[in-house]
Amino acid sequence: MKLYDVGRICVKTSGREAGSKCVIVDIIDDNYVLVTGPKSLTGVKRRRANIKHLEPLDKKISINKGASDEEVLAAIEKAGLTDFMKEKVKPELTATFI
Structure with missing residues (x-):
């Protein structure tokens, strides 16, 4: 089982969208x-x-490589994960400052 494969649901851990869930649509390279x-x-x-x-995350939806946003949305609704995807995840702080 590959960790990062097409259809895998992930949480963004940094940037302005940190804490939001997303779906991998395509693999560009190793990074x-x-x-x-x-x-x-x-x-x-x-x-x-x-x-x-x-x-x-442990959840995955069935989509083709390079699927459009509409196809991804339909696959999420079919899997019954609409409410799960809307939930924000609070990122944990990794460094402690004293």
């Missing part, structure tokens, strides 16, 4: 993937993301 929210559902735009800024 980057193409993700989408879609924006109408989670607020995450379709964009390239570094895998170091993603945390994969």
